[in-house]
Amino acid sequence: MSAIIKLENVSKHFGGLKAVQNFSGEVEYHSIVGLIGPNGAGKTTLFNMIACTFPPTSGKIYFEGKDITNFKASQMAHMGLARTFQVVKPFGDMTVIENIMVGAFLKTKNCKVAREKAEEIYEFLGMTCGRDQVAHNTTTVDRKKLEVARALATQPRLLLLDEVMAGCNPQEKLELVEVIRKMRDSGITIIIIEHDIKTIMSLCDKIFMLHRGEKLLEGTPEEVANDKRAISAYLGEDYVNA
Amino acid sequence: MLQSILISIPHGILLGGAYGAIALGLSVIFGVTRIVNFAHGSLLMVSVFAYYGLYELWGIDPYMGIVIVAPIMFMVGYVILTVLIKPLIIRERASVVEPTSVMLITIGLWYALDNLFMMIFGSNYRTLDTKASQTNIVLGDATFVTQLSRVIAFVASFVLAGLLWFITNKTELGKRIRAVSQNRDAAALCGVDVYKTYGIAFGLGAAAVSIAAACLSQFYFVQPQIGSTFGTKSFLIVVLGGLGSIPGALLGGFIFGLIESVGAQFITTTSASMLSFLLFIIVLVVRPKGLMGKL
Amino acid sequence: MKSKTAGDFLQNKLFLIVGAVLLLVAPLPFGTYEQNILIMVLFYAYAAIAWNLVCGFVGVLSLGHAVFVGLGAYISTLLLIHANLSPWIGMFIGAAITCMCGVLVGYPCFRLKGPYFALTTIALGEIVRIWVLNNEYFFGIDIKGSMGLLLPQTGFQPLAFEFANKTTYYYIMACFVVIGLIVSYRIKTTKLGYYLTAIKSDPDAAESLGIPLARYKLIAMAISTFMIAFAGTFYAQYYRYVGPDRIFGGDLSVQIALIALIGGQGTVFGPLFGAILLVPISELLSEYFGGKVPGLHLFIYGVIMMFVVFFMPNGIHDYVMRFLKWLERGFWKMLGKGNKKPETANL
Secondary structure: OOEEEEEEEEEEEEOOEEEEEEEEEEEEOOOEEEEEOOOOOOHHHHHHHHOOOOOOOEEEEEEOOEEOOOOOHHHHHHHOEEEOOOOOOOOOOOEHHHHHHHHHOOOOOOHHHHHHHHHHHHHHOOOOOOOOOEHHHOOHHHHHHHHHHHHHOOOOOEEEEEOOOOOOOHHHHHHHHHHHHHHHHOOOEEEEEOOOHHHHHHHOOEEEEEEOOEEEEEEOHHHHHOOHHHHHHHHOOOOOOO | OHHHHHHHHHHHHHHHHHHHHHHHHHHHHHHHHOOOOOOHHHHHHHHHHHHHHHHHHHOOOHHHHHHHHHHHHHHHHHHHHHHHHHHHHHHHHOOOOOOHHHHHHHHHHHHHHHHHHHHHHOOOOEOOOOHHHHOEEEEOOOOEEEEHHHHHHHHHHHHHHHHHHHHHHHOHHHHHHHHHHHOHHHHHHOOOOHHHHHHHHHHHHHHHHHHHHHHHOOOOOEOOOHHHHHHHHHHHHHHHHOOOOHHHHHHHHHHHHHHHHHHOOOOOHHHHHHHHHHHHHHHHHHOOOOOOOOO | OOOOOOOOOOOOHHHHHHHHHHHHHOOOOOOHHHHHHHHHHHHHHHHHHHHHHHHHHHOOOOOOOHHHHHHHHHHHHHHHHHHOOOHHHHHHHHHHHHHHHHHHHHHHHOOOOHHHHHHHHHHHHHHHHHHHHHOOEEOOEEOOHHHOEEOOOOOOEHHHOEOOOHHHHHHHHHHHHHHHHHHHHHHHOOHHHHHHHHHHHOHHHHHHOOOOHHHHHHHHHHHHHHHHHHHHHHHHHHHOEEOHHHHOOHHHHHHHHHHHHHHHOOOOOHHHHHHHHHHHHHHHHHHHHOOOOOOHHHHHHHHHHHHHHHHOOOOOHHHHHHHHHHHHHHHHHHOOOOOOOOOOOOO
């Protein structure tokens, strides 16, 4: 079984709004998969269902072979699935290290161990804001990194990154790309939602494109870049190079 | 026995009308600003004392007194929002302060106002002996007797509800109020001065409760404790009827009036109030929207 | 500014030592009137510390916590009166039962958002108060309704938690306060504390990190209600009388909440500072104005509350800590060790 996550005909309706319709797909272990599409296409909704923030209206989701369709959000971290939020949610009054520790406590009861793990991750991500900086006094980029760090501290096997690069300048984006590659190399599968096509193309092994809640297409970066439907729906004519 | 139960029903409905009138202001404030104004009962109490003062000092009948008191209470409400609450909302949006701060400041205001009046006037109750409170309406051969003031309160609740409904649905101001209550940020982007609208809504709520106070003062005691009693009751009513719903406030009021009136035939009034609280909790836990709420 | 969830051990031992000494000698130079005030300060401090464990740490606002005080008081007192059971044992039974009630209440109510939760706690408090006021019997046990429970006076019975002089009561309450502070500190600096702060800060993010919200909120509630029940027993044993109006009353609930909030919710020493500030004001005011100006101390509480929410939303805690730090620096300077920079643990 090489798929860490499998979605079968997943749909989500909010009243009359069909946010996601019949989405099916698989993500292989140790891959980096991109989820792209215009705003409102249903990307974050898909993430929310995978992370069990809310259940799908229909369809099934399998994580490492287990049916997690109706699981609770707080169970997912225990199962090895972590996520970040599109609008970052730091624990404002805690310091950067303490934020990461909250994630680390998933795997330990011990304060010292949690702190060591938090320090480790802080180093791993190359974070530059002060360790003891109170979270609500950090810059956007540091908050994005903090969001990732905190999720990483739960030692997930699958990490969902929701627009982690939004608001970052090109240099910062490069840093994050490095970090994502490092995480994949350490054994984590990553699904990433991004609008920066260049980054997605260079980073991902496979891309899903969503359009109005439906899977428009799925394929490698080359396939997607050359697909006429993708170009007209989202990428634009200038995009032929991966 | 059956007869006394039957008679208690119209009594309950009359009482319920008054309750509804009192709760209307709270419903409006909450519906628009999402602020739970714990000081609502205190505003009622202050208004009642104002009418008492006007009547005892200058012989002004409370219904006439509305012309003086309601605008003043409107200003009071506006000022409370602008001076006390607005800075907290602004601060809260910067995420430095817990969102409970607005709630806490209205609690502090509640305690300060109620006890201030307690200090000044003591807990003895006074009554307002006006024409409306002295006149009785008699139906049948004295099977149903009630004060005129209660009937007026009942009618007033509909008038007040209608007035508030008209303001929120048929005026320019009402459009702004509804916009702000549905989406604060979008309304701001459309050029609506959000805090001014909040202030007006708060003022309207305070004015509404002061009108209800004019009615209440003529068939209930004038004492500082009524602040807490009716304040708490208003919350029960508004939650039952549905926060933010004007007809809901009236409906909730009627239900409460009935529970108290009919219930008093079977159990003591204090026990009946216990049931009201229980009903309140059940509604909140089971159907937080209340009967007609839109939230 | 260091965050409030300091994980480091207490570096500033001096103010603790001074505090401990003050705590030990405080009642000695005073007469019974002042000692009563000191005991009340400690009582409210302890109750506020217990309240803070759920409300400050988790971020909910309970305005009905007096119910749990009353439960503790009633259970241990009833066991004393009807079963001749020493309150020293009775208080644990009271605490256990109260704890279970707390969890039962918390379970459906924690779903409610801020103001609704507060309103529900007020309603619950009123329900219990009114019920006890109007009922003489509870499953056959005589609870005396509105008359309240009167404890037999014998003067000096240490085994029955009855002492002749106030000093002993003071030291007992002091022990409770110290235990309360230690529990608060231990929670804050361990996983439980971090999780609770996370839940308070951002419940969605907390969930995504694997924190089951309900479970941790209930744990906090259980500890809080367990601890506050002991305050109830103490109250009964000290005043030798418990009546439903006072012990289940909304005023008591609000006072406890106010003291914790004004002191600084979510901190270890906050509630203690709050009690030290507010209780003497309240006691002195009732002494001087007592029956003449009813409601004065509550009025002052209300005004202070508004002031604090407006200008010092985190309570007086940070200001007091800064002041103590300044004092300590001055002290070391005076001793000629001017360069030492003591770290006040941010509790």
